[in-house]
Every structure is written in C-alpha cells, then in structure tokens.
Amino acid sequence: MPATSMEELVSLCKRRGFIFQGSEIYGGLQGFYDYGPLGVELKNNIKAAWWRTNVYERDDMEGLDASIIMHRMVLRHSGHEATFSDPMVDNKKNGRRYRLDHLVKDQKEGVQAKVAELMGADPANFAALVAALNANPAQASAALKDAGVRDPFSGEVGDWTEPRPFNMMFKTTIGPVADEDSYGYLRPETAQGIFTNFKNVVDSTSRRLPFGIAQIGKAFRNEITPRNFIFRVRELEQMEIEFFCVPGTDEEWHEHWLEKRLKWWEDQGVPRSKIEILDVPKEDLAHYSKRTYDLMYDYPTLGHEEIEGIANRTDFDLGSHTKAQSELGLVAKVEENADSIAKLTIPHPETNKPVVPFVIEPSAGVDRAMLAVLAEAFTKETLENGSERIVLKLKPHLAPIKVAVIPLARNREEITSVARAIKAELQGLGLGRVLYEDSGNIGKAYRRHDEVGTPYCVTVDFDTVGKGEDPALTDTVTVRDRDTLGQERVKISELSAWIRERLR
Numbered sequence: 182m183p184a185t186s187m188e189e190l191v192s193l194c195k196r197r198g199f200i201f202q203g204s205e206i207y208g209g210l211q212g213f214y215d216y217g218p219l220g221v222e223l224k225n226n227i228k229a230a231w232w233r234t235n236v237y238e239r240d241d242m243e244g245l246d247a248s249i250i251m252h253r254m255v256l257r258h259s260g261h262e263a264t265f266s267d268p269m270v271d272n273k274k275n276g277r278r279y280r281l282d283h284l285v286k287d288q289k290e291g292v293q294a295k296v297a298e299l300m301g302a303d304p305a306n307f308a309a310l311v312a313a314l315n316a317n318p319a320q321a322s323a324a325l326k327d328a329g330v331r332d333p334f335s336g337e338v339g340d341w342t343e344p345r346p347f348n349m350m351f352k353t354t355i356g357p358v359a360d361e362d363s364y365g366y367l368r369p370e371t372a373q374g375i376f377t378n379f380k381n382v383v384d385s386t387s388r389r390l391p392f393g394i395a396q397i398g399k400a401f402r403n404e405i406t407p408r409n410f411i412f413r414v415r416e417l418e419q420m421e422i423e424f425f426c427v428p429g430t431d432e433e434w435h436e437h438w439l440e441k442r443l444k445w446w447e448d449q450g451v452p453r454s455k456i457e458i459l460d461v462p463k464e465d466l467a468h469y470s471k472r473t474y475d476l477m478y479d480y481p482t483l484g485h486e487e488i489e490g491i492a493n494r495t496d497f498d499l500g501s502h503t504k505a506q507s508e509l510g511l512v513a514k515v516e517e518n519a520d521s522i523a524k525l526t527i528p529h530p531e532t533n534k535p536v537v538p539f540v541i542e543p544s545a546g547v548d549r550a551m552l553a554v555l556a557e558a559f560t561k562e563t564l565e566n567g568s569e570r571i572v573l574k575l576k577p578h579l580a581p582i583k584v585a586v587i588p589l590a591r592n593r594e595e596i597t598s599v600a601r602a603i604k605a606e607l608q609g610l611g612l613g614r615v616l617y618e619d620s621g622n623i624g625k626a627y628r629r630h631d632e633v634g635t636p637y638c639v640t641v642d643f644d645t646v647g648k649g650e651d652p653a654l655t656d657t658v659t660v661r662d663r664d665t666l667g668q669e670r671v672k673i674s675e676l677s678a679w680i681r682e683r684l685r
C-alpha cells in the first residue's frame with residue numbers, strides 16, 4: 182500500500198538521507214530543500230529515465246541546457262514581467278502575507294461559503310470565487326474580514342488588505358555596477374531558454390517540423406506560501422519539452438503527448454489510476470493556452486494536485502520573441518516586440534514557406550515527481566513473525582542503490598576481499614550505485630536497504646570462502662530480494678549476469 186500521509190514520507194526522507202531542509206544549521210530557509218546522498222541518486226535516476234524516454238528513444242527530439250539567469254528582455258517579451266504573479270493579501274495585525282487562494286482554500290467550509298456569499302460568487306466554483314476576489318479588491322478585503330477568515334499562523338480572524346499581485350520572479354544584479362539596467366531574472370521556467378534557442382537549434386541540426394527540444398533544469402519562483410515539503414518550493418527543477426508542429430496538427434500532437442506522458446508515469450511506478458486528467462476549463466486557462474491538460478496526482482494528505490501540465494501554447498511564445506511579428510500571420514495575440522533580432526520561423530514541410538510553429542509543452546516538476554514516486558513505492562508490511570517492515574518498492578531503474586554487497590564479518594580479510602572484488606565487478610556493469618556495506622549487523626543492513634529501496638543485497642559469508650559447513654557453497658553468495666524476501670545462492674561467476682538480467 183502506498184504512503185497514506187505526507188508525514189511518513191518526510192520522516193523517511195530525513196531519516197535515511199533523501200531530503201534535508203535547506204540551510205538547516207542556520208534555522209532553515211523556507212521553500213528550499215537539499216537532496217542528500219540517496220535523494221541525489223533518486224533524482225538523477227528520475228531525470229535519466231525522462232531523458233532516455235523523451236530524447237534517446239525518439240528520433241524527433243534534441244536536448245538543451247540553457248543558462249538559468251536570463252536577459253530581462255526575455256522575461257519581458259515572454260509576458261512574465263507583466264503577468265507571472267499570484268494575488269497576495271497581508272494581515273495588518275501581524276504583517277503576515279498569504280497567497281489569496283491558499284488562504285481561502287484552507288478555511289473551514291462555512292467560512293469559505295460565507296466569503297462566496299459576500300462576493301456574490303458560486304461557493305461550488307472555487308476558481309470563480311478567486312477570480313471574483315481578484316477583480317474586486319475593496320469588496321474582497323471587507324468580505325475576508327466579515328466572513329471571519331482566520332490567519333493560519335495566529336489562528337485569529339485577520340484584518341485583511343486588498344488582494345494585489347505579487348510577481349514571483351527572482352531578480353538579480355548582473356556585473357559589478359548596480360545601475361538601473363544591470364539586472365536579469367532567474368528563469369521561472371526552463372521553457373524560455375528553449376524558445377530563445379529555437380533558431381540556433383534549427384540552424385545547427387537542420388531539423389524540420391515536427392520536432393521537439395527537451396530540457397531539464399532549475400527554475401525559481403518566489404512562492405508566497407511555499408509548503409507541503411517539496412511539493413511547492415522556491416527553487417525547483419523542471420523537465421520540459423517544447424514540441425514544435427505545423428499549425429493545424431497541434432490538437433493531434435496534444436493527444437499524443439498526453440498518452441506518452443501517462444505511459445511514462447506508469448513506467449516510473451505512478452499508475453494511471455492515481456492520476457486525474459484535468460481538462461482545464463476555458464476560463465482558467467493561461468492567456469497563451471488553447472487547451473491544457475493538467476495531470477493531477479493523488480498525493481498523500483494533499484489529494485489531487487498538479488504533477489505535470491501539458492499545454493497547447495499555439496504560436497504565442499515564438500510569436501512573442503520573434504522580430505517582424507506583423508509579417509508572420511500569427512494566430513496568438515502577442516505584445517509588440519521591437520527588441521528581438523531573430524526571425525523565429527521554420528520552413529513549412531509542404532510549402533517551404535516560413536511558418537511560426539505551434540507548440541505543445543509537457544512540463545513536469547522533478548521535485549513533485551520525486552514525491553509521487555516515493556509515495557507510490559512506500560510500503561508498510563507486517564511480516565510472518567508479526568514485525569513490521571517499511572520497504573520502498575521502487576522500480577529498479579530508479580533505486581538509489583542497485584546492489585548492496587555485505588561481508589558477513591567485517592574484520593576477516595578472506596571475506597572482505599571477496600566482497601570488495603564483487604562490489605568492483607558489479608559497479609563496472611554501469612547499472613548505477615553499488616554499495617560496499619559493512620556498517621552494522623546483517624539484520625540492520627537488510628532493514629536499511631529495504632527502507633531505501635535497494636533491490637538486491639549480496640552477502641559474502643564463510644561458506645563463500647570455503648570455511649563454512651557446506652563445501653558445495655564455496656564460491657557462491659546469498660542474494661536477497663527486497664520485495665519477496667527470498668534468498669538464493671548464486672555462483673560468483675554467474676552473479677554479474679544474474680544481476681544484469683534483473684536490473685536491465
């Protein structure tokens with residue numbers, strides 16, 4: 182059974198070294214997390230699995246790694262300077278600041294209904310209620326107070342300001358002179374680096390439509406209320422594809438990507454039955470989107486929340502960043518761009534005339550992926566002897582440690598030297614991390630490796646080196662299976678093939 186609460190996961194992650202609070206020894210920094218020894222392995226494995234499926238196994242994709250800090254013009258023409266904001270409200274009583282929709286969502290049902298009543302909004306339509314609050318700031322401030330909206334920190338009814346937009350981009354000074362123009366932004370999504378490199382990639386690879394550009398990298402959002410562990414953070418990582426296609430074929434490609442992405446999640450151990458596909462209602466669509474599917478995974482404690490968005494962005498992005506906009510017959514409504522020096526077109530595959538392609542964007546968060554993968558793998562079992570074990574039933578390709586090699590006696594050279602040789606040989610298979618494990622007794626080692634999801638433990642004992650009771654077991658080791666707890670004696674000479682077969 183998967184994890185039933187976020188606390189279980191948080192506790193496991195800290196206990197076993199997956200994830201730590203950022204800057205913890207100075208009291209922590211809200212919305213920032215550090216990935217520990219096992220976390221970095223799991224994260225790398227998730228990213229590698231995504232790259233393998235979306236880049237290596239396709240013939241219509243190129244990779245990219247663009248810089249994190251971007252020219253302010255990029256984020257101006259992408260629309261982020263003007264619109265990448267969330268509405269916030271302050272409690273005048275204690276100066277605390279909240280994201281408006283989070284504040285209202287977290288109130289008791291009766292309070293939420295009262296806010297809706299005072300705003301003349303439908304209490305069953307939360308998005309419409311938030312829109313009404315945003316559209317009528319003065320009325321919203323009064324409604325929040327009159328409905329008795331409580332401050333989550335103090336627990337008391339707040340004295341709420343009018344909602345106002347808060348831009349979530351991190352701005353930073355560039356170079357030694359801090360004048361008015363020497364600033365850039367930390368990218369709030371990796372996508373913009375793909376759009377600004379569109380022409381470079383086309384020119385250097387001779388790609389024709391349709392094709393995509395994939396990128397994995399950090400993005401930064403100054404979230405007003407970071408929360409729920411790594412679900413909502415200020416420094417996040419994204420796995421994004423911008424898939425460029427001929428206008429008119431976009432709807433077909435949108436469906437293609439929805440299907441591909443669901444299949445990929447399934448392959449990582451996140452089943453379709455746990456993902457709701459939200460066909461985002463027209464009134465809630467981002468301004469650039471023709472249609473968006475949000476994949477809503479059923480997170481423990483949180484319920485259904487977005488793990489990935491798959492948007493049809495039309496020709497909005499390339500149309501916004503291109504020069505000569507008026508000559509290109511753009512479908513999207515874009516702001517005028519007098520700064521770009523590049524024409525972002527590509528020959529139409531049939532007519533050869535320059536065209537601005539439509540874009541389908543599957544955009545997934547690495548941190549949210551990690552949380553879902555951990556939640557699904559987390560299993561609590563009662564064993565035959567009545568004891569309980571926690572085991573992470575991770576897909577082997579995601580497991581942070583593939584094999585632990587355990588010498589039964591830590592100080593017996595004849596045993597440790599064989600164990601070290603086995604570790605070196607298995608490591609050489611290139612399957613991922615193989616750990617030489619001599620840190621405790623065998624029972625504890627097994628328990629730890631169950632909890633971190635190591636698929637196989639290989640034990641070298643006295644029988645292995647011909648000093649046990651059964652001479653027939655010389656040159657064999659015990660291999661223990663994480664999921665079945667079955668133990669099998671395997672010849673050392675056949676071990677690599679045995680492991681490779683199962684971890685392929």
Ligand SMILES: Nc1ncnc2c1ncn2[C@@H]1O[C@H](COP(=O)(O)OP(=O)(O)OP(=O)(O)O)[C@@H](O)[C@H]1O
Nearest residue numbers: 402412413414417487488489490544545546548549
């Ligand atoms: N603050 C964040 N922390 C962790 N992951 C995030 C965060 N914001 C976005 N993501 C991830 O990036 C993906 C694409 O970003 P997108 O802009 O579509 O998210 P969003 O719609 O702003 O998310 P939300 O509505 O939850 O704020 C999301 O599906 C999510 O997996």
